[in-house]
Amino acid sequence: MSQLPVSIAQHYHERTKYAPETISAKNKGLDWEKQPIPFKDYKVGTNFDLKPYFSQEREQFTSEPSKTWWRLSQLLLCSYGLTARVETMGPPLYLRAAPSAGGLYPAEVYLISRGTPEIGRASA
Numbered sequence: 001m002s003q004l005p006v007s008i009a010q011h012y013h014e015r016t017k018y019a020p021e022t023i024s025a026k027n028k029g030l031d032w033e034k035q036p037i038p039f040k041d042y043k044v045g046t047n048f049d050l051k052p053y054f055s056q057e058r059e060q061f062t063s064e065p066s067k068t069w070w071r072l073s074q075l076l077l078c079s080y081g082l083t084a085r086v087e088t089m090g091p092p093l094y095l096r097a098a099p100s101a102g103g104l105y106p107a108e109v110y111l112i113s114r115g116t117p118e119i120g121r122a123s124a
Contacts, residue, residue: 032090
């Protein structure tokens, strides 16, 4: 019986995965003074404050626009939001729903809209 070829995804995984022997070989102490910036600040587009929607239940919002904002806040929180804050000897370490080795979070989430009425109302 011939062996099935390895998919490119499996090949990539095998070549890049972490293993105890490779992690310990590169073990260096943490330099708390040289941490990467934990958040990016983009000067383009429009910002919308979704924080009021994070800790509330959907039933508390009665209008359709506010329900839409609640759904959007939950989508973004569950897909890439901060899930915990860890106190350290230096600045706090923030953890996200999408884990990343080293906490550098190379992925980003962008919301692109074609001008929905809710976004138009929120910017007013």
